[in-house]
Amino acid sequence: MKSPIERLSELATERALTVAVAESLTCGLLASEIGKGENASDWFSGAVVAYQTAVKVQVLGLPDGLDPCSAECASRLARGVRSLLKADIAVATTGVGGPDSEDGHPPGTVFVGWADATGAGAELFHFDGEPDDVLRATVDRALVLLVRVAEKDD
Secondary structure, three states, rough: OHHHHHHHHHHHHHHOOEEEEOOOOOHHHHHHHHOOHHHHHHHEEEEOOOOHHHHHHHOOOOOOOOOOOOOHHHHHHHHHHHHHOOOOEEEEEEEEEOOOOOOOOOOOOOEEEEEEEEEEEEEEEEEEOOOHHHHHHHHHHHHHHHHHHHHHOO
């Protein structure tokens, strides 16, 4: 069975898809994994690491005052990076890695957003463990989501 990055590489190549990511929570870890994909230079448009809210607002078009740990934030970040980098599909990561709660959200609360030509959405996850565990689980789920979006019928 192929890993998610192997499958993403295959789909992107076969379907001539370009991929982009916006990262808050994962702070570049997702882009690093995607860059390991076969022929990534042909299909990986790039990433925006937007850790501070002001960067999310100024660069990715997030409305000021939106909860950074929300489905709406995740889907808007994905739409923003897809538009900015002119990619076919995109995902975004946001949430609370821990070890402490933030703005009323417990550690391990994660949203992974997606965007393609048909729309956008987000999935909520609750991961256990130390911050490194939460980040690794988020990257894994984001890769799986990218594969699902790439597999969608045209």
